[in-house]
Amino acid sequence: MKSQDIRKQFLDFFQSKGHLIVPSAPIVLKDDPTLMFNNSGMAQFKEYFLGNGTPKSPRIADTQKCLRVSGKHNDLEDVGFDTYHHTMFEMLGNWSFGDYFKKEAINWAWQLLTEVYKIPKENLYVSVFEGNPAENVPFDQEAWDIWKELIDEDRIILGNKKDNFWEMGDQGPCGPCSEIHVDLRPEAEKALVSGKSLVNNDHPQVVEIWNNVFMEFNRKADGSLEKLPAQHVDTGMGFERLCMALQGKTSNYDTDVFTPLIEKLEEITGFKYTTNDVILNDSEESEEQNKTNIAIRVIVDHVRAVAFAIADGQLPSNTGAGYVIRRILRRAIRYGFTFLDTKEPFINKLVEVLANQMGEFFPEIKSQQQLVTNVIREEEASFLRTLEQGIFRIEGYIKSLELDNKLESVLEIKEINTDKVVSGEVVFELYDTFGFPKDLTALILKEKGYTFDEEGFEKAMFEQKTRSRAASETSTDDWTILVEGNTETFVGYDLLVNEVKITRYRKIDSKKDGKLYQIVLDHTPFYPEGGGQVGDKGILTSANETIEILDTKKENNLILHFTKNLPENVNATFIAQVDKNLRSDSASNHSATHLLHQALRTILGTHVEQKGSLVSPNYLRFDFSHFAKVTEQELHQVEMFVNERIQDQLPLIERRDIPFTQAVEEGAMALFGEKYGDSVRAIKFGESMELCGGIHVKNTADIWQFKIVSEGAVAAGIRRIEAITNKGVKEFYTSQEETLKEIKEALKNPQDSVKAVFSLQEENAKLKKQLEVLQKEKAKNLKGDLAKEIQEINGVKFLAKQVDLSAEGAKDLAYDLATLGNNVFLVLATAEENKPMLTCYISKELVAEKGLNAGQVVRELGKFIQGGGGGQPFFATAGGKDVSGIEKALEKAVDFIK
Template sequence: MSGVNEIRSAFLDYFARNGHEPLASSPLVPRNDPTLMFTNAGMVQFKNVFTGLESRPYSRAATSQKCVRAGGKHNDLDNVGYTARHHTFFEMLGNFSFGDYFKENAIEFAWTLLTKEFALAKDKLLVTVYHDDDEAASLWKRIAGLSDDRIIRIATSDNFWSMGETGPCGPCSEIFYDHGEDIFGGPPGSADEDGDRFIEIWNLVFMQFEQVSAGERISLPRPSIDTGMGLERVAAVLQGVHDNYDIDLFKALIAASENLTGVSAAGEHRASHRVIADHLRSSAFLIADGVLPSNEGRGYVLRRIMRRAMRHAKMLGAREPVLYRLLPVLVAEMGRAYPELVRAEALTTETFKLEERRFLQTLDRGLALLTDASEGMGSGEKLSGETAFKLYDTYGFPLDLTQDALRERGIEVDVEGFKSAMDRQKAEARASWSGSGETASETVWFGIKDRAGSTEFLGYDTEQAEAEVLALVVDGREVETAEGDVDVSIVVNQTPFYGESGGQLGDTGTMRGDGIRIEVANTQKMAGGLFVHRARVAEGVLKVGTALELVVDHGRRLRIRANHSATHLLHEGLREVLGTHVAQKGSMVAPDRLRFDFSHPKPIEAAELAEVERLANEIVLQNAPVTTRLMAVDDAIAEGAMALFGEKYGDEVRVVAMGVAESGEKAGKAYSIELCGGTHVRATGDIGLVHILSESAVGAGVRRVEALTGAAARGYLLEQDARMRRIAASLKVSPADAPDRLEALVEERRKLERELGEAKKKLALAGDGGGAVGAAARDVGGVSFLGRVLAGVGAKDLKSLVDEAKAGLGSGVVAFVGVEGDKASVVVGVTGDLTARFDAVALVRAASGAIGGKGGGGRPDMA
């Protein structure tokens, strides 16, 4: 039971036998938690349970949680590859109690698992407790039989955990494993505690208090338990090794890296193989959870990780994309425990290929600049921040990659100088946008929201409503009145107009009052909940406080609703046809068309696209009701609702369901369920028809489909039908036979082009009266020369003709001029025995000059 997969299963099975609900790992992108970039601990998915904001049907749980620490205060990136235990990705085993058991059971569960299930020697274990936690110290004595010298009291924050400045908190008890006297280090709390002999393997957090304020802490009525044990660390202990990179999982990945590069992991290249193995894991899991490389946010952290691995692959001799070839090994090792790796393997593979290909184009030039800039520098010196920023800005080198490249030489980077250069560029960028008016308006919108509150949206139930004008903004400034055909932004207390968000365009329509008519050209959401109507005063004088009747453009809203509902059907269809790795990456829902961007590694086959369209129209024909419900976000996701990557949701979310699945696991259930705040049709039949116009690439690993619905789709298809009928009439066949007739004509044209090409070749290679090449050539100063001016022959064909002529001559010079329309091309060939005397490039330049052109590049024997 010492393999990583066996240890993970044994942990979850043990706690399941002890009344815990074994749960799947939550995604690496935390749902609904803007305070975290990545999930970095097992308790993240239970945060709202611990704080009392959410309840679960169980009071005990156990998980093996995927974690990433590569950004913010939890940033292990710089150390990965150079230490025994630093990782960007790791698994945290944890058991949790939500007001059920407390310290006694938590300690008993942990001790029994370690000493009986895992059979660790008791004399190898010691623990720490918070300095005044007498209860925990007493329990360790009684349950584990530990002596006082193996229960170490720690007075620092290392042994007291809190969720934040306020909220649940409590003392910790950490379990350490002694790797033996031959390894340097002292027990926790000693002067040598930073050594590697005593390694923490499990942390038990006793959540028994609530921090009310900086000076006030009260007891919780129902104390809870949160524990975390690093799977890689405990695997090292159980496998009898001291270094996490020596466990079976990493040994497999590192062996694959050795085989791929042909470079041993022993000696000077040890760190590079470790970096590759670790970063492969974090990158693949992030991509599987919906993160793609980009220049901001989570995508930028992923890019930093990937590029660091790529540089180390380059150090091992890689000259082309190679990391993707290690993915099958990772999937084989971890895919059973994490099926999302299997589902996303194609996307991950293509993402790695594209990112490596892009970075390799600039890597050599960036490294050359770094070498020049650091030449002559010694250990302890600093590379200028300006140079580091140039590497970042021009060559795509993240700062930590530059630091990593200089690490072996002991050279540091002027980080403050780098930040100054970055800030200077941002300031210049902001200055270039000055005068746009929007920056000034932002302050205005937040000021209005603080004063008036968020706008109440009525548009789910009505397209017409009475409202009061709360604020008017003209040219970025609040005003009291607006008149005379002026463009104005209007804020009211309530509105049926949808504000642009979630890819759906804002509503248009009219506002009317006593002698007032206003045309609304767009509606937007500003300042997180303020609906701003971009409008023009067509008649009258509009004042703050005026009562108005608001009417949405009904026809436009209907078309937008149909297009928005169609994006949901296409999303689900794409997941059915291409795989569940498909995730929405963006959308645009307009009245006349829709656009849907999604993760997928390669172009979609025509047959696949047709199947997606068929599935969507199958649900349209059901004319099934489209239902909306307000639910707790976790309940919605538990029911299968799709949450969009990167979206922030409130405690309560709107869940839109449509259609009935007719087969598969979801048979009889809703075909599509998504969290969505947009407007939708009442029944799927209202969409009318869905027709996909095109499929294309947006960026690395992201594809786009564009489509039409309803009358627009019908009109487009009628136009296509009319075109086909005109084509058929021209071909004098029926529309059904037109494709075959066109294919026959195309093939006939190809045949004629081939025959024409052969005729031109014969003419070029023979004299006016026909004959062999040698006979057509003439002697010039003892050298055979063949020259021709060929009408209707371009540069591409000239080269092959010159090659054949050279072969026919055996020894000589060939010069052909091709004339196509008003363009002339010159190609010269020199046989190998004459290249010492004649240079084809020089001859082309001379010939081109004579006809008023200029020669290009080439080789001595062909140009």
């Protein structure tokens, strides 16, 4: 059975049981600050489990794209080494929100597996929660009794809290679960060892395929459990593992979920993959093939994760979710580089196969195929350059280590490294700063006869993680509920001031922000951060006090207002007042963002799509797909286009709660990676119409003026424009006027400032040329004097001297002195404008025959002037901070040839 059919049968089955089939949410979460990625099937339904929203149907089924590479659920380091862990995977799920419970969930799971998919019952085992007296949670007798009617009791396993009690997090909904495991081993192996003994013991062919979670409890901040007002079902079945079971394979990678990608990778690299049913012996050839298999598994898994993340709007970057995506991709590149001999970008060539394979069910990967390909290709090229630089740095470090060993007794810098062990801190720096993997460093060092201090590396890694964890540590109290039920609404589209009551509040403590309170209001005018727009600020006032609202965010469908203090009387009636100036500036920038989007699509082409935005009171940032630099002329046209619509005084046409399909049919633009409900809000200014929940001006005239301040690349095929409007433009022009005034005053108020600047530049260029001539003459005059000071030591013509020249003059002098003959070793020092500089020249025959290296010389001597540098083996320079160290550096230079 093909994977597409397996997925369809699951959805068809639950549709026949009255479930609404919904699409997968984006893999990248934009409206849940507690999660970086969608890491489970239930993530998009959290608000329903928490009672903060009402689902479209009490019964829902779907297949959800999931990514587990950070936080509590992190499978990254397992991927490739076994045959069943993945970074990105599909989670087939059926959900009940206060509707059916254990009986239906268990019976339908059994029916689908054994009657529809026809998995032999004798291959299945199930587990039931054994209870936990310490937390006053009983044995799940109900689930046991249901399973007894379907399967022999000797196939039912009691599971502990780790395996059979599921929790959303440290706090929140949780409950016992009942897992279903399948035994895919050959019959001969089953006869020797019972599958029951292998459940939850990491056997690659005895794996969990389905988990039925029964949400019965709420975990409170103190760790205690309370019953939920309604019982829910949350189930998840690993699609890739199900395909393995139904296609008669013993590895997920041998199913048609992965085989098209593997075949393409074999074609690209020339390396062949060995399927799991081929038994490898313990020969050297087997060891090499196993490395190849691991590398191929890593690459075909990781390309799926990276491609879907980019298609959903998350570009690789150096921070947050973008850094995680970059790490995944770099892990794949590194495995190809090390084990498949790939020295050119190749992973991007797999995107077409992936799009053809999964595009029918996940259209985003097909529509964003070109962008995904380009971004991955550019990331590959960049990291391959980093790998080359890393290898160069490692080799340079080894050479300097060898030099240190030779010079230790004279320079007194460090102890001799007799064991040929590289510092773990150095290896960690390569890993942390340059993304250079530890095992690749170890491989290169091994080839050079070196090892590294593994304990030192792990210590540096632990310290970094500890710092990172400490910086992000947060503790959250339970909600104090003042008003029961979902009474909270947002009224901020129409009001900036409103009478409100607090419905709930809680305290949070974080290392970053200290103690804060989150307050929820019944009818809030405060806009929560979302759609790129920052959250509102303002105040809450009562008869006796004023509370400052520092920020507003949305979490699990609740609008949270952040404050430093809690009101003395939380039951009082308050006046909520949004900071109208900040709101007005944000609205101006947000509406300008829509006009900018329209301008770019009109001037550059309809291939332009929004890929990210930030709307703050101070400026707007807009990321968009485009495969070339935007020219000055095009930027001018874009600016003019937006300003013309501002001058046209286009009124805001806002439509709330219209059906999504109707809005799109009428021309509203929906953005990839955004999650839209059945009803949406459409914003229209003239011909610009977009689905948007943000705050906007009533008329484009309120924007006053639009000014682009920068344009540049973010990633391959992604450009970024930053711009200002209204108050920002006024401040910009004021600043420009002040700058021009200062320039005029500096030029003695000429009639034509531009002409005066050109004249000054010409005069400066002439003086610079004259200075260069003088410096060269000075260097020539010095050449004769210094030639007399050259000493011959061990057959080397040696000179170490401070000269009164510029750095460029010292370079010219060094090359002039080099013409005096062979075997020349020169170290010249300068101190122009009190900035010490060392210049080293070594004749090429000394480099070749005696192993001297100018780069290593200046790196060691540079320590005396509190600096460093480098260059080629025959010529290098080093700059520093301490002029007083020049004398010592020149004294020590002779030690290199003694």
